Amino acid sequence: MNDDRLAIVVAKPRAQDVIDALQEEGVYDADRSVAEHGADAVAIPVTEAPETVAYREVVQQVGQPRLRTLEDHLRERGWTDEELDTAPGSWAVIGSVVLVDIGDAPRPEEVGAALLTMHGEADTVLARGPISGTHREPDVEVLAGEGDTQTVHREHGIAYGLDLAEVMFSPGNKAERKHMGDTVRKGERVLDMFAGIGYFTLPMAAAGAEAIAIERNPTAFQFLLENAMRNGVQDHVQAYRADNRDVLAEGLDSFGEASTVDRIVMGYYDATEPDDEGGYTYLDPAIDALAPGGIIHVHEATPETLVFERPIERIEAAATAQDRTVEVLDTRRVKGYSEGVAHVVVDARLE
Structure with a gap:
């Protein structure tokens, strides 16, 4: 097995927690994409098998190294330098959803498709609008993917179930x-x-x-x-x-x-x-x-x-x-x- 192309297989709901733990251990390979592995799991790229994280198995991950930045992905889709200046500079993966401030970027759907390519653990990309009202309710728009706004986000051992269109x-x-x-x-x-x-x-x-x-x-x-x-x-x-x-x-x-x-x-x-x-x-x-x-x-x-x-x-x-x-x-x-x-x-x- 080629040690340069290793990935660990974990249940999809654990993906973000595992990525955080791998980053802390220093073995997460950010140059490659997280990829689906069967119906309920993902393969997360690593530089070597981790010592502090539980996983199902170690596999050899095939495919091309991922493009490192959103700019790389959008440039591959034909975006000009002027258009790239308006591209989002940050976003967040919350459970199975990517939440992004789309700003003035043209062709938001292409941004959504690129973010899905970058984050194999996610299945939906939402554009985040303002929070308003006495109940602090969000305004979101589906840009790409399945459009499921309900998810379970895990961080530091805590699971947060939520609907990003409601809270x-x-x-x-x-x-x-x-x-x-x-x-x-x-x-x-x-x-x-x-x-x-x-x-x-x-x-x-x-x-x-x-x-x-x-x-x-x-x-x-x-x-x-x-x-x-x-x-x-x-x-x-x-x-x-x-x-x-x-x-x-x-x-x-x-x-x-x-x-x-x-x-x-x-x-x-x-x-x-x-x-x-x-x-x-x-x-x-x-x-x-x-x-x-x-x-x-x-x-x-x-x-x-x-x-x-x-x-x-x-x-x-x-x-x-x-x-x-x-x-x-x-x-x-x-x-x-x-x-x-x-x-x-x-x-x-x-x-």
């Missing part, structure tokens, strides 16, 4: 989802105020935390329940389909929970916005529900000129109003949110 999923938050699973302690009481499909709830519950997850979008809430069961953490997740302001106004103890929690995650970009009465719509009830010495993780879409300064000032103002002191533990820039605006996170302990 949002941010690939750029991958490290932050892992961080929340790494940072909680077993038995810790945590509150996820904007739980969605379980972005942060699932890794925290899998790490042994006792999670209260609140989500008002009915579709996202249904996936949250399914995902808790899918990951075997349903006994560690108490989910409420509600507006977190209503739940916290009544008090967690009204729902049979302890009145305070050890940690709160506020994963909504506008969670620090002030209200019309000089307070903070979400920060005020969150701080009230946080036990002394508890930790709060606050996400914000912040203008670049105010990065970290503004969210910290808002946390401190809300805390001072409740006679609480703030110790900033960490600040992180997650990704760009829009032009001149960054998605940042502040971790703070409140005494």
Whole structure:
């Protein structure tokens, strides 16, 4: 067997998890494409058989090395240099779906076909539009493939079932989802105020935390329940389909929970916005529900000129109003949110 053309065969749903693990081990061969292998499996190219990843078998992968970039694929399809300047610069594979910001690229269907060629583990390419509405609903368009928008995405040992036409999923938050699973302690009481499909709830519950997850979008809430069961953490997740302001106004103890929690995650970009009465719509009830010495993780879409300064000032103002002191533990820039605006996170302990 030619060692330069090796691939490992794994079940198709495991493809992204396996690719991540192979990259960490340093044996993933990015010069070749992932290819289908039978009805339910894929062959993932490797430079040598991995030591840390389970697989069905090692095979010799035939065929030509893949073209390395989207530009290579589109140039092969006749795109001019001027057209290539408008091609997408990034995209994400979410389960069996490639999600791409198509921008002003001409012939979007050709972009979709090229991305399918590049990612054999995927069967659908979606163009991502804006997120809008009170339930943060996405706008997507099928560019290529089967057109199935439902998938199961796996990362860091967590399986997220979702429908990308119904609920949002941010690939750029991958490290932050892992961080929340790494940072909680077993038995810790945590509150996820904007739980969605379980972005942060699932890794925290899998790490042994006792999670209260609140989500008002009915579709996202249904996936949250399914995902808790899918990951075997349903006994560690108490989910409420509600507006977190209503739940916290009544008090967690009204729902049979302890009145305070050890940690709160506020994963909504506008969670620090002030209200019309000089307070903070979400920060005020969150701080009230946080036990002394508890930790709060606050996400914000912040203008670049105010990065970290503004969210910290808002946390401190809300805390001072409740006679609480703030110790900033960490600040992180997650990704760009829009032009001149960054998605940042502040971790703070409140005494």
